Amino acid sequence: MGKHLSTLAHLAIAASAMALATPALLAQEAPATPTDTMANEQVKAYDWVRPQADYVRRTVMIPMRDGKKLYTVIVYRKGVTDAPILLSRTPYNADKSTSRNRSQKIEEILPVMDAPFVNDGYIRVYQDVRGLDGSEGDYVMNRPLRGPLNPTRVDHATDAYDTIDWLVKNVKESNGRVGITGSSYLGFTSLMALIDSHPALKAAVPQSPMVDGWMGDDWFHNGAFRTFGFDYDLGQTVKKGGGAVPKGTGDEYEAYLAAGSAADYARAYGLMDLPVVRKVLEHPSYDAWWQGQAVDKLLETRKLTVPIMLVVGQWDQEDSYGAPAVYQALEKQDTNNDMVSLAIGPWRHSQVNYEARELGPLKWEGDTGLQFRTRYMKPFLDCHLKTQAPTCDTPPVLTYATGDSRWDVSQQWPAGNYTPLYLGAGFGLSWTKPSAGSDSYVSDPAKPVPMLPRPIHMQGEEWRTWLVHDQRFVDGRPDVLSYTTQLLDKPVHIMGAPKVDLRAATSGRDSDYVVKLIDVYPQENSADPTMAGYQLGIGIEIFRGRYVNGFATPAALEPGKTYAFKWSLPHVNHVFLPGHKIMVQVQSSLFPLYDRNPQSWVPSIMEAKPADYVKATETIHWGGDAASAVWLPIAQ
Template sequence: MNHRTIAATLCLAISATAVTHAAVPTDTMMNEQVESYDWVLPHADFVRREVMIPMRDGTKLYTVIVFRKGTQDAPILLSRTPYNAQRMTTRNRSQKIEEILPVMDKEFVNDGYIRVYQDVRGLDRSEGEYVMNRPLRGPLNPTEVDHATDAYDTIDWLVKNVKESNGKVGITGSSYLGFTSLMALVDPHPALKAAVPQSPMVDGWMGDDWFHNGAFRTFGFDYDLGQTVKEGGGAVPKGTGDEYTAYLEAVSAMEYAKAYGLLKLPVVRKMLEHPMYDAWWQGQAVDKLLAKRKLTVPTMLVVGQWDQEDSYGAPAVYKALEPQDTNNDMVSLVIGPWRHSQVNYEGRELGPLKFEGDTALQFRQRWMKPFLDCHLKTDAPKCDTPPVLTYATGSDHWEVAQKWPDGNYKPLYLAGNFDLSWSKPAEGSDSYVSDPAKPVPMLPRPIHMEGDEWREWLVHDQRFVDGRPDVLSYTSGVLDKPVHIKGAPRVDLRAATTGRDSDYVVKLIDVYPEENSADPTMAGYQLALGIEIFRGRYVHGFSSPAPLEPGKTYAFKWSLPNVDHVFLPGHRIMVQVQSTLFPLYDRNPQSWVPSIMEAMPKDYVKATETVHYGGDAASAVWLPIAED
């Protein structure tokens, strides 16, 4: 047989085989689902393990351990989350470690860190029962477990079972993860060597998520529904309309909760049952818990200057712990030019503000990672952590300080003709009518407290309310030299009301020049540096609400958020005073009711608010002025 015959025979055979296979019938009723698919393939550059770590009460917590292949003698960086550890470690289903983890993890896993995420007790794939911000075991928690014990047991398991580690653990995370990071400092495991709590939830009544100085923050309802419902959770089903209208029509927090079926949620009932700063709130304030213990773990506290959710917590913990830090090397404070949690994303801008480069990346690379390296690495480099690190907005650069606040307080007085004065002015007063039926909006309407609108609302141009008859705006002359403030401005507002209760909102604002050719979008811009509220019934103490005496002048004192800012020459300083900031805060009915949460339509009344200046009733904002 010649080669042509052989080739022809082979072709016939192949064709016959093909026809034979094509003729085999396909079983169309065969179950085509398979049990599982391991998306981490052999050529992946990382190892990803899922484990269930047992706690002391037998509950097992779902934990994901991720590190680059070949990692040895490595520090562990832990985050304990209510936001789904599985999802947080599969940002993309990639075979590259940088792609599957959050952006902030890149610098760490590329330098040999082991990254660990864990679902907190009772959420997602972890066993057990979930309690929002579970209090420390004790009077408010009769069980034997809390976030402190769960962190301890987790760290104990990790250092004993992750053979690639060097036995040293750090903990970090923002918001709720900042809270769990702080709780790990209560009776900490010996292997816990460093902590970086970011924008931590610390005191939900004084100034974090749920209340600010007694005024209830309504957006918490959406968070509660999304966080505590297994099926059907998410945002409150009020549609896509103006939230200003939705909350106004609901009348009060209680009626809103009733209208949307939220009283089924234990956490909502707790909020409604505890409108004042009682033992329930005080007993779970993390700054108070930590102040009673000796700090043994080096801690770097981080917050954004325009944190719209948890501006209070990090500075409060710093204030509580700093007296223990006799060598100025155990607790440090970082304030960046960020919104809530922006430290873990890109930090080049916030709304209309542009900064000198990616400030969040700068912080992570220059300060956060070296801080963790020096405490966690084997043969660690020497620590050189700034006691205080802040970003000076206005002049746009990082600054190191030895203490905080880093300025000397000087009063900037409200004065006649709606001026601001560095010296006490002549006596006088200004008045406005506060109408709960027409509250001052937090943003131009329609309002949707979500997305960028929510994330960036604190830097919105305040001209949209300047000139309203129920907003008083006091403005300085044009500055001929810079005014640099470093600390939390303090409000001393001397005011009276014709009602029996009232809220007061004060805004500290940087007014840009009307002509600004370098950046026309900022011409005349009114940039808020701090916005904070005070509920008048608490003027005698946050745990002892009482009606106000109509016509009597009271000294309402509270603080604005911490800030490092330079008012530049050519700018002006403004202070705005108003009585509503809606719908972020529930409305004060301005009559006396035992609980504003349960106010009814008849309780809401107009009131005339009078702000005094000069003499013995000199209203002022005390600015922490730095000596540059």
């Protein structure tokens, strides 16, 4: 009984204590404002850059001279001062370019190529070009320089100038020195910034720049239209519903063949609603519209004031023409050989900015992209942009010798002496001119030579590596002629752009000619069995016959008449090793990358009708007074 009373007493005391404590506990645990369980749970924004981030990421709208504002992202490591600025002007979304991962580490949010720069105190700036993503204004594909083709006050040159002016005045962490870089379209905007450039712009590294869309970059090559541009146009210029042309996931060879001409294809998929498509189709020849946009021609007429390092991949499947063309245009001003440099790496389009240990089946000595960025590109920018700048020691020409896997430095480009390799009897190649002869094949537009084994998909890895695909898949076709040397007993090292001199006649009124320079590997190759007998394209390029007398003056070919068709293959540094062979293939189509030549005469191939496409006999002459040859720039 006593124990029971004692227990009750303790319980009473505990209950009293709890009663006294309950108001305080409730005040501590209950939320100040009850959550409305049916309220809208969306919030306006979340700042994913947290206070613990090791960087500052600012977004600003920079005003241009016409009042429009361009969306700009500025990123730098916390604590930097007296820092150089590295700018890129992009049509591919500045916001996404600076949020690769939503990390609190600076090297994680930026593209891989930026890490060496921001880790060494650079300020990285990405800007949406006029009219795209966060930027105001109207978007015009490759907006021409103000003048005859652009009656407005603004272009990429003025936008770059106004951007740089704002940055050096408003980014207090900078040292007032700006460099500009980027690949492809960003290479184009980098070059445009050099026209009437801002005094604070001290260096430029345009990579695979779009320079001349007709001569050899995205839209045409020597007059032949590149059909993959339709997908790019749709993705680039449509706000809603863009992307790839909705032709399904089947064989693109069949899709383009079934559609007919380029214009018929465009009409079938509603692409004529796109102004850029209409413009391109309306200008099939190298007229004033194309010539007035050629950036190498624009730069050639202006004094060079900004040091420039031009970069391109040896197997660039999109913009192989631009960088060497600008180099050739500007080099004549570089009297001390220290203002203009050219770099050619063993890369596909834009691969310089990624890991580059291999390309398709080809493997290099280490990550050649990283090697270039850290050994050559960054030192070039450092010496022109840093306040306490190191001495400049930029190679005038830097190229990677494929076949021998090494970097070469040259004082000029091309660095070889041009020597003819002649087509001859028995489908042979020789260093001496043979007696006269010829070979023929029938080119049928209904069965064009494919660019790759079918089914063909011009996207992804297949597109990125098509230039290094084994060419045995067409060797032996009746409409492909293959000429080959004997086994090489010593290396043949070429440094430059091989030149084609093809003497040919057609039974039609027009024709395309494709020439491939190929490295044929030994049939036995135990060191790398995947390369046994491999036919590696070193240079592949097309020429549209109607332009034999001038790119601005198309004319019908006279049936049976022998013409000298002359053009260049892409720029290369390659070593054909002993035990290999050199091959030259000749054909008249490369489909569906290039539209088909109807081989009859039509004013515009873009508008060719089904009845216009006819078979033609193509005759390739060799030896004597009509000696077909590929001139190789052989290094001594």
